[in-house]
Amino acid sequence: MAKTPDIIYTIVDEAPELARVSLLPMIRAFAGPAGINVETRDISVAGRILATFADYLTEDQRISDDLAELGELVKTPEANVIKLPNVSASVPQLTAAIKELQSQGYAIPDYPAEPATDEEKKIQARYDAIKGSAVNPVLREGNSDRRAAKAVKAFAQKNPHSMGEWVKTSKTTVASMSGDDFFANEKSATITAAQAGAAKIVFTGADGSEKVLKDGLKYEEGTVVDATFLSAKALRAFIKAEVASMEPGVLFSVHLKATMMKVSDPIIFGHFVSVYIEDFLAKHGETVKALGFNPNAGLGDLEAKIKGNADLEADLKAALAAKPPMYMVNSDKGITNLHVPSDVIIDASMPAVIRAGGKGWGPDGKEADTKCCIPDNCYSVVYDETINYFKENGKLDVTTAGAVSNVGLMAQKAEEYGSHPTTFEIAAPGTVRIVLASGEVLHEHAVDTGDIWRSATAKKAPILDWIQLGIARTKATGAAAFWLDANRAHDAELIKYVEPALKEAGIEIPILAPREATRFTLETMCAGKDCVTITGNVLRDYLTDLFPILELGTSAKMLSIVKLMNGGGMFETGAGGTAPKHVQQVVGENHLRWDSLGEFCALGESFNFFAEARGNAKAAVLGAAVDAATQKVLDNGDSPQGRVGQNDNRSSHYWFARYWAEAMAAQGDDAELAAHFAPMAKALAENEATILAELKAEEGKPADLGGYYHADPAKVEAVMRPSATLNAIFG
Numbered sequence: 060m061a062k063t064p065d066i067i068y069t070i071v072d073e074a075p076e077l078a079r080v081s082l083l084p085m086i087r088a089f090a091g092p093a094g095i096n097v098e099t100r101d102i103s104v105a106g107r108i109l110a111t112f113a114d115y116l117t118e119d120q121r122i123s124d125d126l127a128e129l130g131e132l133v134k135t136p137e138a139n140v141i142k143l144p145n146v147s148a149s150v151p152q153l154t155a156a157i158k159e160l161q162s163q164g165y166a167i168p169d170y171p172a173e174p175a176t177d178e179e180k181k182i183q184a185r186y187d188a189i190k191g192s193a194v195n196p197v198l199r200e201g202n203s204d205r206r207a208a209k210a211v212k213a214f215a216q217k218n219p220h221s222m223g224e225w226v227k228t229s230k231t232t233v234a235s236m237s238g239d240d241f242f243a244n245e246k247s248a249t250i251t252a253a254q255a256g257a258a259k260i261v262f263t264g265a266d267g268s269e270k271v272l273k274d275g276l277k278y279e280e281g282t283v284v285d286a287t288f289l290s291a292k293a294l295r296a297f298i299k300a301e302v303a304s305m306e307p308g309v310l311f312s313v314h315l316k317a318t319m320m321k322v323s324d325p326i327i328f329g330h331f332v333s334v335y336i337e338d339f340l341a342k343h344g345e346t347v348k349a350l351g352f353n354p355n356a357g358l359g360d361l362e363a364k365i366k367g368n369a370d371l372e373a374d375l376k377a378a379l380a381a382k383p384p385m386y387m388v389n390s391d392k393g394i395t396n397l398h399v400p401s402d403v404i405i406d407a408s409m410p411a412v413i414r415a416g417g418k419g420w421g422p423d424g425k426e427a428d429t430k431c432c433i434p435d436n437c438y439s440v441v442y443d444e445t446i447n448y449f450k451e452n453g454k455l456d457v458t459t460a461g462a463v464s465n466v467g468l469m470a471q472k473a474e475e476y477g478s479h480p481t482t483f484e485i486a487a488p489g490t491v492r493i494v495l496a497s498g499e500v501l502h503e504h505a506v507d508t509g510d511i512w513r514s515a516t517a518k519k520a521p522i523l524d525w526i527q528l529g530i531a532r533t534k535a536t537g538a539a540a541f542w543l544d545a546n547r548a549h550d551a552e553l554i555k556y557v558e559p560a561l562k563e564a565g566i567e568i569p570i571l572a573p574r575e576a577t578r579f580t581l582e583t584m585c586a587g588k589d590c591v592t593i594t595g596n597v598l599r600d601y602l603t604d605l606f607p608i609l610e611l612g613t614s615a616k617m618l619s620i621v622k623l624m625n626g627g628g629m630f631e632t633g634a635g636g637t638a639p640k641h642v643q644q645v646v647g648e649n650h651l652r653w654d655s656l657g658e659f660c661a662l663g664e665s666f667n668f669f670a671e672a673r674g675n676a677k678a679a680v681l682g683a684a685v686d687a688a689t690q691k692v693l694d695n696g697d698s699p700q701g702r703v704g705q706n707d708n709r710s711s712h713y714w715f716a717r718y719w720a721e722a723m724a725a726q727g728d729d730a731e732l733a734a735h736f737a738p739m740a741k742a743l744a745e746n747e748a749t750i751l752a753e754l755k756a757e758e759g760k761p762a763d764l765g766g767y768y769h770a771d772p773a774k775v776e777a778v779m780r781p782s783a784t785l786n787a788i789f790g
């Protein structure tokens with residue numbers, strides 16, 4: 060077997076992938092002399108498509124299945140992975156990636172939206188495994204520890220970012236269903252020794268017909284197993300009522316996670332689309348269905364399908380004009396919240412609204428208050444309470460606010476984010492049951508056509524590990540709370556684990572329902588104190604964007620550590636995503652505002668972990684120098700900014716590498732490394748003006764990347780490494 064690479068750096072999508080092309084050669088030039096090899100593995104959407112459909116490709120087009128390899132590696136103590144954000148593709152994104160690859164000569168099949176034959180069903184199933192959040196749950200074999208490094212927090216306090224004003228009269232609200240949602244219908248149980256073993260999910264129709272929705276499930280003792288459903292009828296009634304009850308001047312917005320919740324949320328999104336354009340669909344429903352339109356793909360797909368048909372285009376325009384104004388993704392281009400399911404992703408979109416003082420962009424290109432529809436009540440209360448708090452107290456004072464960090468239960472596909480294979484859109488009225496091997500029915504729900512039924516699990520070992528991590532972080536931080544609602548079925552099962560563990564550890568940490576925990580955390584941070592949120596998987600996701608975006612202006616600067624259950628380490632580069640808007644700017648004017656601070660933080664942690672795990676003193680020297688360089692990038696204001704001519708990602712990498720080389724040359728722990736890096740530090744300093752000029756030479760002009768999901772490596776290299784002088788130093 061090949062030797063496990065010392066460190067793995069991931070090949071991803073969009074902005075972080077562009078950044079990688081500039082940064083990785085530098086990282087290798089530092090790690091190499093210390094004898095540490097840094098290899099890449101491709102987890103991009105395009106890479107995963109090509110690996111999955113190898114049988115459609117020529118020999119020389121085939122690539123290895125890196126995600127499968129990494130999925131095994133993260134279960135070993137040797138794992139040391141620097142994981143950059145990747146696109147969790149919605150169907151429109153997946154379709155676009157397929158089209159691009161086909162245009163490049165890869166004979167992969169189309170995505171069969173409505174599979175008719177067995178062959179098409181198989182192809183769809185293969186694509187569905189690539190769709191949505193198909194990477195993170197596979198790699199996250201440990202719980203999540205996300206926090207801002209002290210230097211990052213201190214920098215934000217000293218250099219506060221812009222924040223919109225919150226006023227008491229703001230009309231921004233959160234709207235959620237009054238019942239019959241995932242929250243209200245949840246049932247949960249912890250598997251006993253007698254119940255452990257095989258299980259299946261069975262649907263029995265009102266006519267007595269039986270269908271096994273999922274067979275071959277296996278529950279271990281101690282696993283918390285939930286089942287719940289969201290009523291389609293209640294959802295549609297809710298959407299209709301919310302559209303009908305809009306106040307003048309307020310925008311209508313929908314906030315879902317149609318990427319990570321890849322089965323349930325695209326369907327919920329589709330209901331919003333079809334209710335919003337119900338007048339149009341009443342008239343033209345059959346016609347657009349025949350054209351292949353599925354509301355789950357969004358208004359953008361509808362527009363593409365009816366393009367050139369003046370009657371349909373006019374009727375759609377009229378139908379939209381008759382409804383309240385929508386929250387826009389891009390008002391210049393007429394792209395609404397309902398155009399693409401993955402354009403408005405709740406974890407980033409709600410904090411953006413809250414940071415802006417409750418504002419979104421309207422179709423007129425002006426800011427306005429917005430009604431934020433978050434149908435399910437499990438977590439919407441967090442945003443509702445945050446909005447209440449800022450309406451009462453005014454915007455956050457970034458200069459004095461404490462740091463809110465998170466410990467999230469995430470390992471082994473915990474909770475809702477692991478429910479993809481066990482979520483179903485119900486085809487007819489009937490009953491769904493989880494049946495154990497003994498015949499015992501664990502959970503049962505009466506359901507109707509269109510309801511979304513799902514089961515999620517959380518295993519015992521990850522739960523116990525999460526509680527201990529929560530206790531450790533609380534001891535290091537001060538204030539903390541477990542965000543668990545004793546009145547919610549799943550949370551009540553978790554509390555049965557938490558309470559005895561806290562007692563045994565002799566520590567008191569409050570257990571608060573999400574609304575109370577939100578207020579407690581906001582009050583604590585506004586009093587200038589740090590606070591840990593100890594949460595499940597969804598709140599891990601939501602809160603590690605919400606608080607950092609308020610405190611730091613972006614979640615991209617977070618330390619995001621995944622202590623893998625079997626002893627390895629994974630270091631995520633921040634808590635944000637792939638910033639597609641940044642790529643648009645590069646294509647338009649060759650300026651990349653992506654901040655690699657998350658990469659710098661992860662890199663430092665990765666070296667430090669390597670030093671400890673392998674007893675490697677050189678890695679410790681590299682790690683300490685990375686930390687010093689990161690601090691200097693912040694102190695000297697070398698991070699990227701938004702406009703052409705200002706520092707961008709490439710010039711920030713120059714500064715980072717220079718400070719790193721200077722720190723390596725100046726340290727006294729390893730004379731050999733100091734001697735090696737002294738000439739590099741000198742060359743970087745002496746050539747400063749030339750390098751910065753070369754990096755800026757092409758800015759302001761369009762850039763050609765030769766593709767989007769599968770760009771041309773030579774063209775990307777030319778764009779991201781335009782300085783011959785810098786390249787000569789790093790090879």
Ligand SMILES: NC(=O)C1=CN([C@@H]2O[C@H](COP(=O)(O)OP(=O)(O)OC[C@H]3O[C@@H](n4cnc5c(N)ncnc54)[C@H](OP(=O)(O)O)[C@@H]3O)[C@@H](O)[C@H]2O)C=CC1
Pocket residue numbers: 143144145146147148195318401403404407408613615634635636637638639640641652653654655657
């Ligand atoms: N860990 C992962 O793999 C994750 C992947 N994703 C994926 O990312 C994609 C986009 O998601 P989205 O919801 O738009 O969220 P993003 O976090 O990617 O982007 C939202 C905005 O945050 C700001 N931002 C994010 N990262 C940086 C950075 N490094 N430097 C500077 N600004 C940054 C940008 O603001 P501005 O435009 O103002 O500069 C950006 O437009 C989706 O495909 C999603 O699936 C999302 C989250 C995590």
Ligand SMILES: O=C(O)CCC(=O)C(=O)O
Pocket residue numbers: 147191192193195196318319406599600603634635
């Ligand atoms: O995996 C995904 O789709 C997104 C992950 C994410 O948003 C997060 O972990 O914060």
Ligand SMILES: [Mg+2]
Pocket residue numbers: 406407600601604634635
């Ligand atoms: Mg997130």
